[in-house]
Amino acid sequence: MDILKVRDRVIFNPEKLKKVSLFDTENFFCDVYCFEPGQSQKVHSHDGSDKVYYVLEGRGKVTVGSEEKEMGPDEITIAPSGEDHGVVNHTQDKLVMLVFMAPKP
Amino acid sequence: MDILKVRDRVIFNPEKLKKVSLFDTENFFCDVYCFEPGQSQKVHSHDGSDKVYYVLEGRGKVTVGSEEKEMGPDEITIAPSGEDHGVVNHTQDKLVMLVFMAPKP
Numbered sequence: 001m002d003i004l005k006v007r008d009r010v011i012f013n014p015e016k017l018k019k020v021s022l023f024d025t026e027n028f029f030c031d032v033y034c035f036e037p038g039q040s041q042k043v044h045s046h047d048g049s050d051k052v053y054y055v056l057e058g059r060g061k062v063t064v065g066s067e068e069k070e071m072g073p074d075e076i077t078i079a080p081s082g083e084d085h086g087v088v089n090h091t092q093d094k095l096v097m098l099v100f101m102a103p104k105p
Numbered sequence: 106m107d108i109l110k111v112r113d114r115v116i117f118n119p120e121k122l123k124k125v126s127l128f129d130t131e132n133f134f135c136d137v138y139c140f141e142p143g144q145s146q147k148v149h150s151h152d153g154s155d156k157v158y159y160v161l162e163g164r165g166k167v168t169v170g171s172e173e174k175e176m177g178p179d180e181i182t183i184a185p186s187g188e189d190h191g192v193v194n195h196t197q198d199k200l201v202m203l204v205f206m207a208p209k210p
Contacts, residue, residue: 001172003182023183025155028133028207050130054203067106077108078128098159102133102207
C-alpha cells in the first residue's frame with residue numbers, strides 16, 4: 001500500500017508543462033500537472049475518455065468545449081469525452097492540478 | 106462548463122458517511138466522502154474497478170488489501186481492482202476525501 005504526498009511529487013520543467021504520474025492502471029491515469037507561469041496544455045480532445053481537473057495551487061484558465069473559465073484552489077471541473085479541453089497558466093505564479101482521466105485513451 | 110468549489114459541497118450526515126457526487130459519467134465516479142469522527146466506510150472490494158483516495162482535510166486510517174495505514178492532508182493512495190479497501194475516521198476531527206473510481210462497477 002503506497003501512500004504518496006502529492007506536493008512532494010511536484011516538479012517543474014522550465015521547457016514545458018510537467019506531468020507527473022501518480023497512478024497508471026488499466027482503467028485510468030492519475031497525474032499531477034505542474035505549470036510554470038505561461039505554460040499550457042494545448043486544447044485537444046479524446047473520444048471516449050473523460051478528464052477531471054482539480055486545482056491544488058495557483059490559478060489557471062481552463063477551456064472545456066467552447067468556454068474558457070478561470071479556476072483557483074479547490075475548484076474542480078470535468079472535460080467530457082470528445083470535448084475540446086486545455087489549460088493555460090496565465091499568471092505569474094505556479095499552477096498545480098490533480099488530473100484524473102478514464103478510461104485510458 | 107461547471108466549476109465546483111469542492112469545500113462548498115462538503116456535507117455531513119450524523120448517521121453515517123456522507124458521499125457527495127461531484128461527477129458521475131459513463132466512465133467513472135468522482136465523489137467527496139465526508140466522515141464525522143468515528144464514521145467509516147466498511148472494508149469491501151469490487152472486481153474490475155480501481156479507486157483513488159485523496160485526503161483534503163483531517164486524518165483517517167485507510168485499509169488496502171491486508172494493510173491499514175494512516176493518511177493525512179494531501180496524501181493519496183489507490184485501492185486496485187479486487188483488493189479489499191475501507192476507511193475509518195479514528196480521530197475527533199472531520200475527515201474529507203476526494204474519491205475517484207473507474208470504471209463504474
